[in-house]
Amino acid sequence: MSIFTSGYQARQLRRRYLERSLGTVAAFAILFWLTINFLKSPSQFFQASLIGLSNGILYALIALGYTLVYGIIELINFAHGDLFMLGAVFSANFITIWFGKESSGPSAWGVFFLCLLVVMTLSATVNVGIERFAYRRLRRAPKLAPLITAVGVSFCLQFVGLRWNGSGPKTWDTVLPAGAFHISGVSIDYTTLFSFAVTVPLLLLMSWIVTRTRQGKAMRATAQDQDAARLMGINVDRTISFTFALGGALAGAAGLLFQQTRGLTSYNLGYQLGLIAFTSAVMGGIGNLQGAVLGALLIGLIQGLNDGLPIGLGQQWSQTVVFSILILLMAFRPTGLLGKPTTEKV
Amino acid sequence: MSALLEVKDLQVAYGSILAVKGLSLTVNQGEIVTLIGSNGAGKSTTLRTISGLLKPKAGTITFEGERIDGKSGHDIVSKGLCQSPEGRRIFPRMSVRENLDLGAFLRNDKDGIEADRERVLDLFPRLRERYEQKGGTMSGGEQQMLAVARAMMGAPKLLLLDEPSMGLAPVLVDMIFETIIKIREQGITILLIEQNAAAALEVADRAYVLESGLIKMSGKASDLAKDEAVTKAYLGG
Ligand SMILES: Nc1ncnc2c1ncn2[C@@H]1O[C@H](COP(=O)(O)OP(=O)(O)O)[C@@H](O)[C@H]1O
Ligand SMILES: [Mg+2]
Numbered sequence: 176m177s178i179f180t181s182g183y184q185a186r187q188l189r190r191r192y193l194e195r196s197l198g199t200v201a202a203f204a205i206l207f208w209l210t211i212n213f214l215k216s217p218s219q220f221f222q223a224s225l226i227g228l229s230n231g232i233l234y235a236l237i238a239l240g241y242t243l244v245y246g247i248i249e250l251i252n253f254a255h256g257d258l259f260m261l262g263a264v265f266s267a268n269f270i271t272i273w274f275g276k277e278s279s280g281p282s283a284w285g286v287f288f289l290c291l292l293v294v295m296t297l298s299a300t301v302n303v304g305i306e307r308f309a310y311r312r313l314r315r316a317p318k319l320a321p322l323i324t325a326v327g328v329s330f331c332l333q334f335v336g337l338r339w340n341g342s343g344p345k346t347w348d349t350v351l352p353a354g355a356f357h358i359s360g361v362s363i364d365y366t367t368l369f370s371f372a373v374t375v376p377l378l379l380l381m382s383w384i385v386t387r388t389r390q391g392k393a394m395r396a397t398a399q400d401q402d403a404a405r406l407m408g409i410n411v412d413r414t415i416s417f418t419f420a421l422g423g424a425l426a427g428a429a430g431l432l433f434q435q436t437r438g439l440t441s442y443n444l445g446y447q448l449g450l451i452a453f454t455s456a457v458m459g460g461i462g463n464l465q466g467a468v469l470g471a472l473l474i475g476l477i478q479g480l481n482d483g484l485p486i487g488l489g490q491q492w493s494q495t496v497v498f499s500i501l502i503l504l505m506a507f508r509p510t511g512l513l514g515k516p517t518t519e520k521v
Numbered sequence: 522m523s524a525l526l527e528v529k530d531l532q533v534a535y536g537s538i539l540a541v542k543g544l545s546l547t548v549n550q551g552e553i554v555t556l557i558g559s560n561g562a563g564k565s566t567t568l569r570t571i572s573g574l575l576k577p578k579a580g581t582i583t584f585e586g587e588r589i590d591g592k593s594g595h596d597i598v599s600k601g602l603c604q605s606p607e608g609r610r611i612f613p614r615m616s617v618r619e620n621l622d623l624g625a626f627l628r629n630d631k632d633g634i635e636a637d638r639e640r641v642l643d644l645f646p647r648l649r650e651r652y653e654q655k656g657g658t659m660s661g662g663e664q665q666m667l668a669v670a671r672a673m674m675g676a677p678k679l680l681l682l683d684e685p686s687m688g689l690a691p692v693l694v695d696m697i698f699e700t701i702i703k704i705r706e707q708g709i710t711i712l713l714i715e716q717n718a719a720a721a722l723e724v725a726d727r728a729y730v731l732e733s734g735l736i737k738m739s740g741k742a743s744d745l746a747k748d749e750a751v752t753k754a755y756l757g758g
């Protein structure tokens with residue numbers, strides 16, 4: 176028995192040692208890569224980081240919707256990315272076609288903020304509707320049932336996008352101020368500033384709602400124990416609806432920002448960015464809000480650096496790099512960066 | 522005496538299986554009433570139905586003269602019915618303070634809430650020591666105290682306690698039952714569910730014995746404690 180135990184322990188120790196040294200080697204390799212790139216061209220380094228972060232913050236908006244919903248009802252809402260896509264298509268139509276705004280200017284910015292309000296409200300409403308009609312009945316059903324329903328909803332939304340936006344990508348003129356300013360060789364687009372200026376307050380607002388308000392308290396209680404929450408007098412159905420509303424609103428905002436910064440819409444955006452955002456949420460520890468933002472910024476940064484650094488694998492390898500890192504991270508920390516060993520939720 | 526809670530011919534089913542098969546009981550203002558019975562008799566099912574977590578199949582539940590059966594959980598809490606559920610069910614990733622805050626979720630009377638907070642912390646001084654600790658990291662006994670304290674933060678007219686002594690060391694069991702008496706002295710009516718029949722019959726005024734979803738016996742707690750059938754089945758006599 177003792178021999179068995181010590182053999183087992185020795186193997187455990189060796190494994191842990193191997194894991195740690197592998198991790199250290201990987202960390203040093205990355206650090207080395209970053210350092211030589213930084214020395215070679217500091218301005219390019221900051222430029223790439225900035226682009227990465229501005230993508231990352233957009234992923235964060237979407238990733239929060241995945242993680243909020245998972246946190247409260249343990250459902251991976253596959254339809255969430257498609258809601259974002261519809262937000263983008265709606266915004267393009269709203270600004271360019273219905274309001275006829277095709278260039279920057281005070282009145283166009285007014286329309287932009289009006290669109291932000293409308294698209295957030297609409298996406299929130301649609302998301303609440305999806306929960307109400309597709310997921311709510313399945314709350315006590317086996318986990319696979321709502322999951323398959325979510326895949327179904329995803330296809331339905333994609334089909335709406337396909338009919339509305341056409342089968343190929345569409346490009347649009349946008350209303351955000353063009354141009355850039357320069358700080359020691361790093362050029363900062365006005366659109367980048369603009370999207371930070373919209374996203375950061377949204378993230379702060381969201382964090383305030385969850386941590387400080389009565390509704391947020393109800394969300395956290397419901398996430399931990401639904402029946403106990405009911406016994407406190409919390410209206411669990413309404414709390415779940417509210418969570419979907421919050422996630423939906425952020426997806427809508429992300430749709431508008433994506434469309435206006437990239438000038439592009441396509442019916443399968445939900446698949447492309449949804450996957451990245453979902454990966455961010457998993458990387459950060461699904462169900463953990465800070466984790467989702469952290470994961471999103473990291474993925475954005477990794478992509479940005481890989482695409483933009485003088486010595487790197489280049490754009491066509493970006494996805495491979497991101498997902499390789501995800502796989503590695505999952506092998507060492509299955510619960511994600513900020514996830515706790517027990518199912519950590521909102 | 523006026524009936525605070527009146528349950529009549531209650532039936533509750535899980536799917537097609539009837540767990541409570543026509544139960545009637547009353548709890549009067551100011552009483553401690555206990556519902557005893559062996560594991561699986563339907564005690565928790567009854568309590569969960571009173572709190573609105575389950576919908577009855579048949580029968581009525583009346584609280585202060587108003588029908589509450591079929592109402593949703595949050596409506597029922599707002600009428601002054603608070604439960605400390607089986608298995609404690611405290612919020613594990615929240616501190617003692619946050620758990621107590623949630624107990625008072627529906628209340629707006631700030632002064633009343635603060636007074637009640639002091640009151641429950643006096644009742645369970647241990648919780649004061651653990652005030653900022655996460656519920657999930659506390660011992661079973663401390664969690665049980667928190668569950669009862671949290672229910673009291675809702676300013677209940679009727680406090681429902683589901684096996685508050687379950688899994689606790691004997692010293693703590695005594696402490697919990699002493700606390701139950703103190704709570705009643707503060708004017709709160711109590712419906713107590715217990716498997717520890719001896720202790721429950723000692724603190725209660727009246728008792729109901731539940732067996733396979735039906736009330737087998739009822740009466741004064743002190744009488745039931747002497748009853749031969751009860752002694753044999755539940756008091757290990
Ligand atoms: N969620 C459930 N689903 C199906 N059957 C249940 C469920 N909960 C309890 N039961 C059954 O209902 C009966 C009564 O259970 P319960 O009310 O928990 O008993 P007690 O609290 O007296 O131990 C038992 O036969 C139990 O197996
Ligand atoms: Mg029970």
